[in-house]
Amino acid sequence: MHLLFVEPGDEEIGDDPDAYRLPPRALSVDLRAAVREQWLLNVPEFALCREDCKGLCPRCGADLNAGACDCPPETDRRWDALRTVRHASEPQ
Numbered sequence: 001m002h003l004l005f006v007e008p009g010d011e012e013i014g015d016d017p018d019a020y021r022l023p024p025r026a027l028s029v030d031l032r033a034a035v036r037e038q039w040l041l042n043v044p045e046f047a048l049c050r051e052d053c054k055g056l057c058p059r060c061g062a063d064l065n066a067g068a069c070d071c072p073p074e075t076d077r078r079w080d081a082l083r084t085v086r087h088a089s090e091p092q
Helices: 032-042 077-089
Strands: 004-006 019-021
Touching: none
Parallel strands: 004 019
Antiparallel strands: none
16 A cells, blocks of 8 residues: 655645645644555455355345245336337337
């Protein structure tokens, strides 16, 4: 992990969003916010037991590595309006 701290008014860095500005005349620097941000950006979104893990079914909790569960496939209801338009425009 690399953190970039710059003095106030350092024009060379400009408005770099990855640079942390030091408070004027600071005698110490609180690194907690910077370290927390970097940790949150680098931690995996989902913890997996192994690289090829299929996870658990969000409905019934079945282990998908052992096989498919009996839950019906979930469709995103936000696309229903487009599905009706598509089916209406299909030749019969």
